[in-house]
Amino acid sequence: MDYFNYKNGILHVEDLSINNIARSIETPFYCYSSTSMRKNYNDLSNSLSKLNTSIFYAIKANSNLAIIKLFSDLGAGADVVSEGEIRRALKVGIPNNKIIFSGVGKTKKEISFALNKEILQINIESESELELINQTALELNKKANVAFRINPDIEVNTHEKITTGKKENKFGIPWPEAKEVFIKASKMKNINVIGLAIHIGSQLLDLSPLEKAFKIVMDATNELLELGINVKNIDLGGGLGVKYVDEKPPNFNDYADIIKKNIDYENMNIFIEPGRRLVANAGILVTKVIYVKNNGKKTFLIVDAAMNDLLRPSLYDAVHQIKPIQVRESKNKKSFDIVGPICESGDILAKNIMLDEILPEELLSIHSAGAYGSAMSSNYNSRLLVPEILVQNRDFAIIRKRPTYDEMLKIEKLAKWQV
């Protein structure tokens, strides 16, 4: 069950009507249900309660400070992929020893920052990164706690742009080749090898590739322990899929079962890094129809949200359900393409959506937009970033305001020879 329901024909988030919110906030805006996020987290956490598992929210999915704080208050740590994300996590009070730093391209500056903050672990993705971390730790007179992300070379059935566990992807170090790197690392003076990590892709709807990867990472762990490399953390990554239209995502108990069956949770610390699954279905993007335009062949709804606000349809061919905020019962549904104002033919939010007759000024909700929505937004076409609203029961808060045009323009200036 989610927290976006029609009451008296009007879409509500928890107990608040979207029409009410839209009276004080100009569209487009993102709107999140805090109760839905909390339920996602608690359901996952309950399923894993007997498995010695710690949850690290992958904050790139939705990196608004209020959202990070919501999960932190429930006990989550953070999985981060940049210095900016470390700063976000620390800013809302996530303890340094609950932060894991992932990513293929950490710079020396970011590594220094992480070492100085003494975060829990850095997940290394290449031998050259290992060298740079060792060197940086030496200069700072620190010992870096590291895990290695191994690439288990596993095919997953998801969009090619979110597949990460195949050898042709840039992520991780292939196993068993990586064994040599572990041995080398275990002899380095400023490196403390504490674990292994995997993350094979996102929006996974089938647990079997994940289970294969779990087996590989457990076998790898055992081999390392036999070699006398004292790893204690196994990081199983994120990737659990969600329902956008009619997908059947895996449930948390089945996920817990494949951990239980394949991972030695009694002797190891198990980490997981869910992102999408905690937030996707807890958010919508509210947009207003500007024009209805018929090209003879197609009818377009030109709305005030665009690909710079929600990139997923353009980038991943993602399909989101789109519904009117106010239902009007009619048997006369028509097919529409819903597009934004941006000067790109790829600025499409949805194709062939069946809706009742729609008029300009009408509000629509783009569903399941809580993950990789606002986090991927940009100023393209010099459009302002849109506000984010967090709802709790009957209450709502603006957790990111719409910047002013002055704020958008003030970081730019003319070259000195132009003035």
Ligand SMILES: *Cc1c(COP(=O)(O)O)cnc(C)c1O
């Ligand atoms: C993106 C990412 C995640 C989260 O993935 P979801 O599919 O959103 O759960 C977890 N771990 C790593 C290393 C990632 O890059």
